[in-house]
Each structure stands twice: as C-alpha cells, then as structure tokens.
Amino acid sequence: MKLKNMMTAAAVAALIAGTANAGSITVVSWGGAYTKSQIEAYHKPWMAETGNTIISEDYNGGVAEVKSQVEAGNVTWDLVDVELSDAVRGCDEGLFEEIDASVLPAGADGTPAKDDFVAGAINDCAVASIVWSTVFAYDSTTTKAPATISDFFDVANFPGKRGLRKNPKANLEMALMADGVAAGDVYAMLRTSEGVDRAFAKLDTLKGNVVWWEAGAQPPQLLADGEVVMTTAYNGRIFNAAVNENKPFVVVWDGQILDFDLWAIPKGSKNKDLAMEFLIYSTDTKRLADQASWISYGPARKSSGSMVGLFSDGKTQMAPHMPTAAANLTNALANDFAFWADNQDELNERFNAWLAKF
Amino acid sequence: MTDTSNTLVAADGTPLRRKLARALFRSRVRAFGLVLPLLAFVIAAFIIPIVVLLWQSVYDPRYAELMPNSTAAMADWDAKSAITEEMAAAMVADLIVVRKDKTIGKVATRINREISGARSTFTITARAAAKMKPPYLEALIANDALWADPELWRGVKIASKWLNPGYIANALDFKYEADGSFSRTDPERAIHVMLFLRTLEISFTVTVLCLLLGYPVAYLLSTLPARSSNLLLILVLLPFWTSLLVRTTAWIAMLQSQGVMNDLFVVFGIAAEDDRFSLIYNKTGTLISMTHILMPFMILPLYSVMKTIPPSYVRAAKSMGATNWTSFWRVYFPQSVPGIGAGALLVFILAIGYYITPALVGGQDGQMISNIIDFHMRRSLNWNLAAALGLVLLVFVMFLFWVYDRLVGIDNMKLG
Numbered sequence: 001m002k003l004k005n006m007m008t009a010a011a012v013a014a015l016i017a018g019t020a021n022a023g024s025i026t027v028v029s030w031g032g033a034y035t036k037s038q039i040e041a042y043h044k045p046w047m048a049e050t051g052n053t054i055i056s057e058d059y060n061g062g063v064a065e066v067k068s069q070v071e072a073g074n075v076t077w078d079l080v081d082v083e084l085s086d087a088v089r090g091c092d093e094g095l096f097e098e099i100d101a102s103v104l105p106a107g108a109d110g111t112p113a114k115d116d117f118v119a120g121a122i123n124d125c126a127v128a129s130i131v132w133s134t135v136f137a138y139d140s141t142t143t144k145a146p147a148t149i150s151d152f153f154d155v156a157n158f159p160g161k162r163g164l165r166k167n168p169k170a171n172l173e174m175a176l177m178a179d180g181v182a183a184g185d186v187y188a189m190l191r192t193s194e195g196v197d198r199a200f201a202k203l204d205t206l207k208g209n210v211v212w213w214e215a216g217a218q219p220p221q222l223l224a225d226g227e228v229v230m231t232t233a234y235n236g237r238i239f240n241a242a243v244n245e246n247k248p249f250v251v252v253w254d255g256q257i258l259d260f261d262l263w264a265i266p267k268g269s270k271n272k273d274l275a276m277e278f279l280i281y282s283t284d285t286k287r288l289a290d291q292a293s294w295i296s297y298g299p300a301r302k303s304s305g306s307m308v309g310l311f312s313d314g315k316t317q318m319a320p321h322m323p324t325a326a327a328n329l330t331n332a333l334a335n336d337f338a339f340w341a342d343n344q345d346e347l348n349e350r351f352n353a354w355l356a357k358f
Numbered sequence: 359m360t361d362t363s364n365t366l367v368a369a370d371g372t373p374l375r376r377k378l379a380r381a382l383f384r385s386r387v388r389a390f391g392l393v394l395p396l397l398a399f400v401i402a403a404f405i406i407p408i409v410v411l412l413w414q415s416v417y418d419p420r421y422a423e424l425m426p427n428s429t430a431a432m433a434d435w436d437a438k439s440a441i442t443e444e445m446a447a448a449m450v451a452d453l454i455v456v457r458k459d460k461t462i463g464k465v466a467t468r469i470n471r472e473i474s475g476a477r478s479t480f481t482i483t484a485r486a487a488a489k490m491k492p493p494y495l496e497a498l499i500a501n502d503a504l505w506a507d508p509e510l511w512r513g514v515k516i517a518s519k520w521l522n523p524g525y526i527a528n529a530l531d532f533k534y535e536a537d538g539s540f541s542r543t544d545p546e547r548a549i550h551v552m553l554f555l556r557t558l559e560i561s562f563t564v565t566v567l568c569l570l571l572g573y574p575v576a577y578l579l580s581t582l583p584a585r586s587s588n589l590l591l592i593l594v595l596l597p598f599w600t601s602l603l604v605r606t607t608a609w610i611a612m613l614q615s616q617g618v619m620n621d622l623f624v625v626f627g628i629a630a631e632d633d634r635f636s637l638i639y640n641k642t643g644t645l646i647s648m649t650h651i652l653m654p655f656m657i658l659p660l661y662s663v664m665k666t667i668p669p670s671y672v673r674a675a676k677s678m679g680a681t682n683w684t685s686f687w688r689v690y691f692p693q694s695v696p697g698i699g700a701g702a703l704l705v706f707i708l709a710i711g712y713y714i715t716p717a718l719v720g721g722q723d724g725q726m727i728s729n730i731i732d733f734h735m736r737r738s739l740n741w742n743l744a745a746a747l748g749l750v751l752l753v754f755v756m757f758l759f760w761v762y763d764r765l766v767g768i769d770n771m772k773l774g
Contacts, residue, residue, distance in 0.1 A: 064736040092463025092481075093739075191475075211639055212721065226616045338478060346474035348738055352730065353549040355722045 022051040025078040025271045025278060030261075031058035032217050033240040037294030038081070040312075042282035052274060060215055063090040066266045070095050075268040078275040082126060084260045085169070085340040091125035092341070097265040097272060098125055099279075107303030108285035116285075120334075121300040126262035127283055130297040133256040133323035133332070134170040137238040138230035139223045140248045149255025149331070152230060153178040153202060155209050163222045163231025166212040168351035169340060170232065170257050173333055175202035177255045183333040190339065196347070200354055212355075223249055239296035239321050243311060251321075253328035259335040260300065296321035415529075415746035419520040420468045424461050425452040429518040437512050437536035445511065446495035453480070453487040471740065472513035479504045512536035525746035549730070550747065554754065557726040560644060560716075561709035567649045568656040568705050569698065576660035576697070581669070591661075598654045606718050609647040613637035613719075639721030647715050652708055656701040663697030699766045703759075710755060727751060 027043070029035045035056060043054045057077070059065060063086050069075045082090065090096045101122045104113035114122060121128035136152045138145070146158055153175065155162075164171055176186050176195065179202045189195030211228050213219050219233035220241035235256070241247045263279045265272055281287065288299035289307035296318060299305065308318050319325055323332075366374040422429045431448035456462045462484045470477035479502045490497040498505040515536040516524060524534035531548040532540045542548070575594065579587050597605060612618045615634045623629035637643060667690065675685035713728040720729070727747060734744035 062736050062739075064739060067739060089467070089739075092467055092477075094461065094464060210722075225614060227614060342470065342475045342477045345471055345738060345740070348733075349547050349549075352733065353547045356549050356552060356725065 022053065023271060023274045024053040024055060025274050026055045026057060026076060027079045027081075027275075027278070028057045028059050028077050029081040030061065030216060032237070033244075033295055034216070034236060034297075037236075037291050037297075038282075040294050041291035042278070042287050045287070046278055046281050050277075052278075054278070062086060063093075063095055066090060066095050067093070070267050073268065075266050075270065077266050078269045078271045079278060080264050080266060081129075081261050082264050084120075084123075084128075084262065084335060084337040085344065087123055087126035087262045087264050088337050088341050090264060091123065095267055096125035097267050097269065099123075099127060099265070099276075101127070103276075104280060105284055107301055108307070109303045111303055116301045116303050118300055118302060120337075121260060121262075123262065126264040127279060128260040128262040128300040129283055129288060130261050130291065130300055131258055131324055132261060132297045133235050133258045134165070134174075134232055135235045135238070135251050135253060135256045135323075136174075136230055136232045137219070137223065137249050137251045139226075140250050142226065143229040145250070146230065146252060147254065148252070149174055149178045150180075152232075152252075152255075153205060155206065158229070160229030161209050161211050161227060162206055163211050163213050163219050163228040163233070164206075165232055166214050166355070168347045169335075169344075171203060171351075172196070172199040172347065173257055173335075174232065174255055175199040177331070177333065178202060183255075183331055186333055187336045187339045190343075196350070200350070203354075220247065220249065223247070235321075235323055236295040236297045243313065243316055253323075254331045256323060256328065256332045257335055258323055258332060261297075292318055292322070296323075298322040298324040411741075411745050412749050412752070413745075414742050415525050415749045416521055416523060418468075418517075418522045418525070418742050420464055421514075421517040422520040424456055424465050425449075425518070428452045428514065432511075432515045432518045435511070435515060437515055441495060441506075441508060441511050443493055443495050446498055446505075447492070449514075450487050450490050450494045450498065453484040457484040457487060468517050469513060472516050473510050476504065476510060476513060479510070522742075525742045526749065528743055529746040529750045550727070550750075553725070553727045553730055554750070556723075557710055557728075560641070560648070560724075560726060561706050561712075563645055564648045564652060564709045565656075565702050565706045567645070568653055569702060571649070572653055572656035572660060572701070573694075573698075576657045576664055579657070579661045580664035580667075594654055594657050597650070602651065602714060605651055606647055606715050609643070609650070610638060610719060613643055613646065638719050639724075641720070641724040643719040643721065644716045644724030644726075647719050648709060648712060651715060652705045655704045655708060659700040659704065660694065660697040663700075664694055667693045703762060706758075707755065711751070 027038075029038055035058060039056060043056065047053060059080075061083060063082070066077065066080060067090075069077060087096070091098075101114060104117075104122070104127065106112050107116035117128065118131065136146075136149065143158055143160055146152060146154075151158055152162065172190060173186050176189055176199050177183060179198060181189055190199065211222055211231075213222060213231070216234050216237050219228075219231040220237050222228045222231055224241070224247060235251055238249050238251050242249045242251075263283070265275050265279070269275055283300070285301055285303045285307065288301050289304035289309075291297070292299055292304070292308040293310060294312050296311075299308065305324075308322070310316060311318055320327065322328070368374050368377045427448035428445070428451075431442075431445045435442070435445060453462070456465050462481055466477040466480040466484075469480055483498060483501050483505070486501050490501075495505070504510050512535070516522070516534060522534070527534045527540055528543070529550050531543045531551045533543050535541055575590075579590055579594070581587075582590065610617075614620070615636065615638075617638075619637060620629060620634040623635060624631050629635055637646070671689050671693070672685050675689045676682075680688070711728055712726060713732060716724050716726045717729050717732070720726070728751075731744050731747045731751075734740045734747070
C-alpha cells in the first residue's frame with residue numbers, strides 16, 4: 001500500500017513536472033529486502049528521470065504465473081526477476097521475449113557489454129543484474145562455529161536442527177561437497193546415478209533434523225526463532241538480518257553456490273519497449289553498483305565492482321560481503337543451469353518421493 | 359381429442375387446457391430466466407474450466423503438432439525392432455523446422471519428461487540438423503551417442519501420442535511404456551498412491567477429531583439458555599470470521615519448538631528445555647490446525663439439528679426408567695445422526711482438498727496430495743500430470759460420496 005502511494009506520488013510529481021509521454025510498467029520481483037534494494041537503486045531514479053511509473057509486485061519465483069498469463073493471452077507483468085534455470089526454461093517454452101544484447105550499453109570504463117557482464121550473465125531472453133549465492137549461516141549464540149560445509153551435515157559434532165530449501169537444487173550439490181567431492185566434479189558426479197544416490201545418502205544423515213523452507217525470507221526467521229541452529233539461505237537475506245537488525249548470524253562461505261538473478265520480459269507484454277528501456281537503464285554500471293549498497297549481492301557487470309562502496313548504513317564495507325569477493329570463493333560452485341534444465345524433472349520427482357518418506 | 363364441443367373453454371374462447379399449458383410454460387420460462395444467470399456463471403466459471411483442465415490429463419498434442427513427420431514415422435514403429443533410417447530422416451526434417459521456428463524448446467521440454475537429460479540432446483542436435491546428410495541415423499549418432507539408445511526412441515514414441523494415458527498412469531504410480539503396456543514406477547520414485555492414502559488418513563482423522571470435540575460443544579450450545587448459548591455460538595463463529603492464514607500462522611506461533619505450548623510444557627516439567635516436543639512442521643501440526651480450522655463446519659450442522667430435538671423425549675425416556683446413558687444413546691443420539699452425517703461429510707470433503715494449511719505447517723510427513731498438485735502447477739509446470747492427479751482425486755471423492763450415500767443415505771442428512 002505504502003509502496004503504491006509512493007509510486008502514485010512519484011507519478012503525480014512527474015505529471016506536474018510536465019514530462020512528456022509518461023508510461024507505466026509492472027515490475028515483479030522477490031519482495032523483502034531484495035525488492036527494496038531494486039526500488040532504491042533502479043526504480044526511484046528511473047521514475048525521477050523519465051517520469052514513467054513502476055508498479056512493483058512480489059512473487060515467489062518459478063514461471064507458472066508467466067506461463068498462465070502468456071497462455072491466457074493476458075500479460076499484465078512487463079518485467080520479471082527470474083532465476084537462471086527459470087530464465088532458460090521459460091525461454092525454451094517461449095514464455096519470454098528474446099532480448100537483443102547488442103542494445104546494452106558499454107560499461108562505465110568503455111568495455112563492451114558482452115565482455116563487461118560476467119560469463120553467462122547475458123542469455124537469449126534475459127539479462128542478469130546480480131550474482132547471489134546459496135550459503136549456509138548459523139546463529140553464533142546457539143552453536144559453536146562451523147567452518148566448512150561438512151560441518152553443516154555433521155549432526156554429531158554440531159547438534160541442532162538445520163534449515164534446508166525444499167528443493168533439490170543446491171541441496172544435492174552441497175551434500176556432495178560435504179561428502180568430500182571437489183566443487184569442480186560435483187555436476188559430473190550428479191550426472192551419474194551413483195552420484196545422485198550418494199547425494200541423497202548424505203542428505204539422509206540429516207534425518208529428523210531438518211526444517212524445510214520455501215520463501216527466501218524464512219531462513220533468517222527460522223534462525224531468529226531458534227527453530228534451527230543453522231540453515232541454508234540466500235546470502236543477502238542473512239546479511240540484512242545481521243547488519244540491519246543486529247542478529248548474531250554468521251555466513252559460512254565454504255561450499256557456496258553462485259547463481260544469477262535476471263530480468264526477463266514475458267512474451268506479449270503490452271509495454272515491451274518501456275520494459276526494455278528500464279532493463280537497459282537498470283543494468284548499467286552505476287545502477288548495478290548502487291544496488292550493492294542496499295543488499296550484499298554482487299553486480300553482474302565487472303565494471304561495477306570497483307564502484308561498490310559502503311552499505312546504506314554508511315559504515316559497513318560491502319566488498320567482503322559480496323559472494324564474488326576473492327576470499328569467499330575458495331570453495332565455491334557456480335550453478336550449472338544446463339544440468340538443472342536437463343535433469344530437474346527427474347530430480348524433482350526423486351526429491352519429492354524421498355521427502356515424502358524422509 | 360379436438361372435439362371442441364366437449365372441452366372447457368376460457369373466457370376468450372381458447373380451450374382451457376391450452377391456456378393452462380401456456381400459463382405454466384410462461385411461469386417455467388420465468389423461473390428458468392431467474393436461475394439462468396447463476397447457471398451461466400456456474401458453467402462458465404466452474405464446469406468449463408474443470409472440464410478443460412481435466413481434459414489435459416490425457417491430451418498432450420505438443421510433440422505431434424510440432425514434429426508431424428517424426429510422429430507419423432514413430433506410429434509405424436513397434437518399439438522393439440531396430441531404429442530405422444526412415445525414423446531418423448523424419449526426425450532430422452522436423453528438427454530443422456522447429457529450430458527455424460524457435461519451437462525446439464517446447465519439443466525438448468516435452469521429451470525431457472520421458473527421458474531425463476534428453477533436452478540437451480535435442481537442442482544440440484537441432485542446431486546441427488540443417489547440415490546433416492544421409493544416412494541420417496548415423497549422422498544423429500555421430501552428433502550425440504544417445505540417439506543409438508532405443509530407450510530414447512521409445513520416449514519419443516510415447517511423447518508423440520497426443521492422446522496419452524501416461525499422465526493418469528503416473529498419477530497412480532504406473533509407467534506407460536512405448537509398446538502400450540503399463541509397468542510399476544520403481545519404488546524410489548513412487549509417491550502418489552502413498553500421498554492419496556495419507557490424504558485419506560488425515561482427512562478421516564480430522565473428521566473423527568472434529569466429531570469427538572464438536573459433539574459436546576454442539577450439545578451444550580443447544581441446551582444452554584439462549585443468552586449464554588449465543589455467547590458461546592459467537593465464540594464458535596469468531597475463528598470462522600478470522601482469515602485462514604492468520605489462524606494457521608497463529609498455530610505456528612503456538613506450536614513451534616520455542617512457542618507458547620512448548621514453553622508451558624517446560625514450565626510444568628512435561629518437556630525438558632533441550633528436548634522440546636515437535637508439534638509443528640509434521641503430521642501432528644497438520645492434524646491440530648486442520649481440526650481447529652474445520653471445527654465450525656462440524657459444530658454448526660450438529661447444533662442446528664440438535665436444536666430441533668425436543669428435550670421432552672429424553673425426559674420421557676428417563677421417566678420410564680432409562681439411565682442417563684441409555685436415554686442418550688437410544689433416544690437422543692439417533693435423532694442427532696442427520697447432523698453428524700452432514701457435518702462429517704462437509705468436514706471430510708473440505709479436508710481432502712486442503713492445501714494451504716498442510717503447506718504451511720505440514721513439514722514433510724504432513725503434506726497432502728493437493729500439495730503435490732500445487733507443485734506440478736506452479737513449480738514443475740507439468741500441468742498434464744497436475745490435471746491427472748486432480749482427476750484421480752475427483753473420481754476418488756465421487757466414489758466415496760457414492761459409498762457414503764449407500765451407507766448413510768444422502769437424504770438422511772440435514773444441514774438445518
């Protein structure tokens with residue numbers, strides 16, 4: 001509500017200022033601290049500069065809503081923040097507009113866009129804005145400090161419940177890394193049925209000690225409520241709880257899984273051109289660097305890296321909290337979207353059956 | 359028959375019979391006209407979408423529409439003999455077209471449901487298809503060794519059937535094979551039958567709990583003087599007016615391990631501080647919150663039936679020497695059965711399709727079949743399988759309804 005009022009106020013202000021041909025687009029993202037960072041870094045300056053308005057909506061990931069809008073021929077979303085595997089799959093299924101990457105501007109240092117974005121950030125139908133990661137975090141007041149991903153799976157030495165995302169993604173990879181598989185071999189191993197068995201066997205060792213979560217806002221809440229002593233989570237959510245709300249939460253970077261969030265335009269969007277304009281604006285060097293001062297997700301452009309400064313509280317240095325910081329990358333894995341696009345049907349099925357009997 | 363001299367006529371000379379028929383017809387049209395908006399609404403907003411959705415459980419034309427040559431070639435194959443050059447040639451011809459039309463993604467997604475990992479085989483081969491030369495089978499195999507595997511071609515044959523019983527088979531934990539037979543899903547992946555049984559078990563337990571807890575409340579409501587019973591009735595209705603989500607989240611606050619209930623247990627020494635009860639994110643949590651949420655649906659029909667039972671019957675029974683128990687069991691209880699019938703059916707049918715509460719408090723062993731339907735609608739995007747599961751659930755509920763009608767009798771229940 002408050003948000004809408006704010007947007008309306010911005011719209012009115014823009015009208016009074018007499019800006020010509022103001023339009024409106026609906027931008028959909030994941031809510032919470034993450035959407036706030038986008039509003040502060042992208043939406044507000046864009047609305048002030050162009051006089052257009054943005055209606056911000058929240059969703060919980062997946063392409064089901066986009067699919068039903070596209071199939072019903074009534075597309076009300078103009079731009080959606082999607083995960084990499086969903087971007088690829090939605091593109092495959094013809095749910096997203098194709099994006100001509102040549103219109104993306106060069107970086108602030110003059111590097112052409114295709115070299116400025118980190119590898120894999122530009123796709124047929126989507127352009128990445130951030131690099132985020134699935135990490136595990138613990139509450140330093142309820143458990144002794146774990147150091148590696150193996151400790152997360154070690155219930156004997158680190159007793160207490162664990163929070164895990166109710167999804168095979170990230171869990172299987174982390175299970176293998178905890179079982180001693182090197183990050184570089186994880187996906188090769190998961191392509192074999194022995195590898196999948198091994199991952200599930202490792203997850204079995206957590207039996208009776210797991211609380212499952214689905215929305216990104218849940219893990220910090222589970223930690224705060226004392227429901228779990230450690231949990232997997234999106235790194236930005238833990239950072240916000242720790243820095244903004246002074247919670248005693250600590251991120252363990254060992255075994256982190258890096259992923260992209262990307263902008264995609266649903267096929268048949270009524271404001272496609274305007275959405276594209278906003279997409280180009282929001283993924284330029286400065287905006288991406290700005291966003292990093294609101295949440296600890298890394299910018300998808302290399303040229304933004306050097307511009308990342310302090311958090312919005314004015315005292316926390318952001319660089320060490322970025323998933324892409326060198327110190328955090330010692331044992332890290334980049335999410336292999338092709339693997340998941342190929343195998344998610346089967347692994348989801350197996351995971352669901354496994355979960356039902358867990 | 360048309361002998362006018364014998365028929366009664368109305369004042370204007372027309373036969374009375376015809377006049378009456380016309381008047382009746384007119385009133386019937388008027389009555390129909392009144393229900394027409396509702397009927398149209400129900401058909402448009404309820405019947406048509408349900409039929410369309412259920413139709414998807416067997417109708418899957420994606421592959422057949424996009425890959426017509428391959429579909430025709432696969433129809434002639436018996437799923438056992440060697441892969442023919444003709445099948446390969448048709449495949450290459452279609453792949454060139456879908457690559458050009460950018461519909462290859464749809465084809466690959468469809469195939470991936472049958473053969474996991476075949477998605478990339480299709481997309482990569484399609485990229486190279488335009489340059490392929492006969493013999494096509496060898497060209498395909500040279501591109502990706504998976505093309506030599508008859509299993510892949512069997513998957514293609516299944517996907518090419520637009521009228522496909524595979525989804526319903528899957529919903530019942532069977533696998534539809536390319537030669538038209540059915541085999542059991544391997545136990546590592548079988549989940550649906552177990553979930554249907556669990557849904558049944560949870561719904562049944564919730565119904566019994568609602569009845570056991572709700573019966574005394576309804577009895578109290580119907581026997582107390584109007585003033586206090588109205589107050590009590592408001593207490594029953596109050597949660598009814600509160601949002602379902604609020605009530606479910608309130609139960610999370612109550613039952614979680616650091617929650618109100620567990621704190622009380624620790625204070626009274628029932629549970630140890632470091633070994634608190636797991637009351638939520640499991641089946642217990644689902645049962646407790648569903649029973650609470652569905653309770654009014656049991657109490658209200660019971661109350662309205664009990665209200666009509668004259669207290670004099672029980673008094674008469676007692677005056678003739680019946681004990682309290684006999685007068686209740688032989689006189690009062692049989693008269694309240696229609697209320698039990700209505701309440702139990704209402705609670706059971708609501709419970710069997712329950713979704714949001716188990717999703718929030720069910721953890722893993724408190725999930726019901728509706729949660730997996732939701733998963734296939736929103737996450738895996740396998741709407742065909744979701745429709746098949748929905749169809750099985752619908753048929754199942756109708757069957758239960760029929761059994762119930764046989765046992766209790768639908769006419770034998772009263773909502774008020």
